[in-house]
Amino acid sequence: MKRKELPIVQKTYDFIKWYIPILNRLPRDHRFQLGDRIITQLYETLEALINAQYASHKLPRLEAINSKLDLLRYQTRLLHDFGLISTERYEHSAKHLVGIGNELGGWIKQQRSLST
Numbered sequence: 001m002k003r004k005e006l007p008i009v010q011k012t013y014d015f016i017k018w019y020i021p022i023l024n025r026l027p028r029d030h031r032f033q034l035g036d037r038i039i040t041q042l043y044e045t046l047e048a049l050i051n052a053q054y055a056s057h058k059l060p061r062l063e064a065i066n067s068k069l070d071l072l073r074y075q076t077r078l079l080h081d082f083g084l085i086s087t088e089r090y091e092h093s094a095k096h097l098v099g100i101g102n103e104l105g106g107w108i109k110q111q112r113s114l115s116t
Helices: 007-024 028-054 058-081 087-115
Strands: none
Touching (some): 007 028, 007 087, 058 087
């Protein structure tokens, strides 16, 4: 029996599919610094979400993912402030990150209510 995929995992997956090609087109000096860090952070976030899904104690893992998302927000903002992505792409990525953050916040809230 196939386990149903969590919406937050699919949203993160879709965001990665959209974002990685943009990051791969960054100028060389930024691609190998900020771009690679963002790519690593994206993959680690997806991996952490999948692992949290199967963990018996989810809350500490979810809170750690929350800080990863915050870092992604700042890194993306840096791309925009350096003029490396357009305002439209920045807004699109921000919408994705807010959506993922809202899903994560709901999951954290649910886990906190289970632990009390």
